[in-house]
Amino acid sequence: MTKVDALPPGGSAAAAPAVWEALVTSALLGTDRRTPPGSGHGPGAPEALLDAAAAETVRRRAGLRPARAARRPDPAPGDPRPALPAAAAHRLTMLLADRPGPAAGGRRGGAPDLMELLPQWLATANARGFAAPPEALPALLDAARGRTDLRPAVLAFAGPRAVWLARLNPDWRFALRAMPGVGPVPPGSDAEERVRRLWDEGLFAERVSLLAALRIRDPGGARELLASTWAAERAEDRLMFLDSLRTGLDAADEPFLEEALADRSRNVRATAAELLSALPGSALAGRMAARAVTCVSLDRVLVPPAIAVEAPHECDAGMERDGVVSRPPAGRGERSWWFGQLVEAAPLRTWSARLGGRGPEEIVALPVSDGWGGELHAAWCRAAVRQGDGAWATALLGAPTAPEAGGPGAVSLAERAKLLGTLDAEERAAWVAGFIATHGLSEAFQLLGMCGVPWAVPLGRAVVDALDIARDAGSYPWSFSGVMGLAERCLDPAEAGRLDALLATPDESENASPGAGSYWAEAFQRLVTTLRLRAAMAGELEGGREE
Template identity: 65%
Template structure:
């Protein structure tokens, strides 16, 4: 009990007694045995809370947040809105599972849904904006499409919650601000905010972004200068040449190397001309083929233009210098050097003294850097025949990325038909989505051949994952016939048939669900004009599912 004749102690006294116990520390005014003292302490604390709250003066009301901006884009169809809610709720469910079985991977369907909704130009439902921003915060691969779908209201909401600050850095808000706001953010913002501002400004106004960077360039740290310079890849043009030429004299070797790389991507730049002159002096056409005389030294002028003097371990210095000269020279310099020959004719010429791999590898890097489809086509050549090695020296996937989408898909389809999937994963990753019918058919046929051959299904899990995201839903019937369990091959892996059946069932279910999702976004009944959407038993939320 509380002694009525003695004042109750301070709030700190009550807190101390609660932490230590009334047997060890009894507050002022609390009397009785241990049990009575504990009850009295709680009564005193209750009274103290009332006194503390009664004595608080009202705070000054904060400024009311601005009204959310209007989003004039069309609303999602009701079925698509429900689908988005389901995907956002289930986005982390698959990560906690072990063996996936035959159920579609909903976590991987969310990025596909967001990309499709962005293409259709819809606005996100206001009620789902918090969950959408949480998903974008957790997965950076979702951010571009999620923030585009969230639109101006998503940025407005992100400004009210510190957990969603990434949206303000990645969104268009910084670019749409006034010149004074942009300058303040550039001078006072965090590095991530500044790099995002520069990248976004390069999309909207490359010249203004370059002027902003030029104004503070000399005061930036070397590591920051490197990242800012890398951001100039967006919107790179001849207008950046003067700035990049000055960066060739930077005190940081990494900055100099990046500036030289960017200049070499501008075929008409002065650096490209200097590199072309050096490369032509090393490579010429003789009576028996191409002759190469690699540099014997790396002079200061070469180093200033981005040539690294020290070769990696196991690489000859002369070959290292030659490769850098050739891959930085504009490809347009070579037809004149070789008597007006086309890229295909140049690549077909013999290269003497075992220099062919070094020379062709440098041309491959130049074709990718300069986005030259003619040279990429020539260096790739036709798809190799079965059991024959890939003729391109370098990364065929990077060369394929330079070609038009249809040609890229046709080349990969022919490669898979002849050689299977063992070397095709990276090539499939650069093909446009959804895959063309010939490419999709080639992938499914190759998977079926691997199953019949008794191969481990886990060896093709990466290709299966790509197929779930990239196969055209119209090809679902071709996949569905493979989902039935087959007999185990005598020399196959134990249990492989069951795993293959589950994988094809999962692929079938995913494709049908993707078809339903697209139909919902377009507001068309599932199955109209799309045989792959008719009847989707067992898929949550699909027609025909209880």
């Protein structure tokens, strides 16, 4: 090998950049066109170029000054919560490692989807107060990074170490602004000062998270913090901050919200009006009630009496200030649009006095003249959801045996799902069970999503009976894959034994789809296996705490 100096004879370190540039030029043009520095022209030039480049690379690297050593990170905070039982820790590893591939032909296969069971496992572990195993934290944070629905449970389970890790890995920075119910500022003697500093200097997402966390612990303090900078905030930021007042909303928020009605942003004004209308005792609710009652009356001339509607003929400045949007969406008439907004914002207690002292069920049962029934009942639905009025929601839902498309007031399934949210868990489950027993599962998915987990026994049995009926009808189970997936996560695991009779492949009738029976057997096998796995997971988490 030909020896080549890193620097030409008599050269200095100052000339090194020129040497490197010359080597690069020779490499680009070719040694036959440009002789490398320190080498002669000829067949040995390419090898000399490579030797010179290697020597120069070593010299360049050796000439770098070492950077100042970075400050060592503070130790990870401790977690005083008890450790997971060994079996539960092993189960967590399996849940986090599961990556199911697509089943052939679109079928779901017979094996449980472990990642779909992770939310339930986390909820149980958090309820038991266990700490996450340190070695599982990276996988937990990676899972939460990809699925925002997992973040609250993952961050609660991971505890303070999640924040510590998030400061070291930008991929997990969501943990810095999404600690559920705790906020980015832990308690301490200087907590008030740190809250103020984060509010004044933090990123927007951090400020939203801080305000939401403070609203849970101290609603009045959160409102005062927001008021302190309200005038200087951007319109889009004011809208997001104002939305946080939904948590813990009470009469003490009314003065601030009344001022927000004069905001220069239309969206902020509309949100403030919506929040005020959710307070039946607010001045805005009273103003909207006064407007709404002029539009609705009881026509006693008719037999039986009927509700008469006279929609407003204009949207004046006062209505606009109180949140009524003057311009209707495409396809809606102005008067019906204004009327719906007035009724929606009026306290529901208004209507008993206006309509002869009747209760919600009697009012909803009254006929409505001139085709205004749909508009009126839809507005009452929105009011019941906004005000959380279970009595009105029950009346508007009607009997679960009513047609799928509507209750007493032709209430849609989407509206029914929202109304169900105002009922307690037992009432909700009973209503949906009755709906499924009458109408089957084709329209039930949205309603089932409103029910608590695990499903009450009557609801779970109504779902299984409906699935059995669908199987006997000879159709493929894929039409019910959404309901089957819900059943895997929501059925009481104690029901697994009752399903064993459904695991056999049934005899196919002449009208059945080819192979449907075996597909149903596979689907029920997956359901039973998943239920038993959920029971095992619960047992592992209930198996005691390691000391």
